[in-house]
Amino acid sequence: MEKNKNLTAGLEDYLEAIYIAAIENKAIKSVELAHMLNISRASVSEAIAKLVSKGLINYESYGLVTLTSKGTYEAKKVYDTHKILKSFFETVLNISPDEASDNACKIEHIISQNILNEIKEFTSFCNKNPDILKKYRQEK
Secondary structure, eight states: OOOOTTOOHHHHHHHHHHHHHHHTTOOOBHHHHHHHHTOOHHHHHHHHHHHHHTTSEEEOTTSBEEEOHHHHHHHHHHHHHHHHHHHHHHHTTOOOHHHHHHHHHHHTTTOOHHHHHHHHHHHHHHHHOHHHHHHHHHHO
16 A cells, blocks of 8 residues: 555545545535535645646536545545554554544655554554453553
8 A cells, every 4th residue: 555645635525535434324515525625616626627737536527526446546546544543543552433534634745654554553453352452551
């Protein structure tokens, strides 16, 4: 899961938002995307143009925003990274869901694949061995 060096954190956020809408079977227009991300319509229009030029989304003025297969691939990587980090923060570090999600969103853009793999494995280990986590929390 190599990071696409041509995508900024902001563009990754757009892809992730479009991906989440798609997996929830929700059609999304640029105005809804602006609302979801709490960003101006002008900023969304600029980002949409960049994503179209990179072949990551399909969009016609005032129409729906959809991911291309390449866009789906990139968006899924960001989404999966977010889920792995959020799970680690909640399961291992006992962080609240909101705080875990906020921090996962910030880190998902910069974390290396190697560290992400280790976090995923350690979270899995902790899920399989809840007694270790319980003991750790009691000793804190």
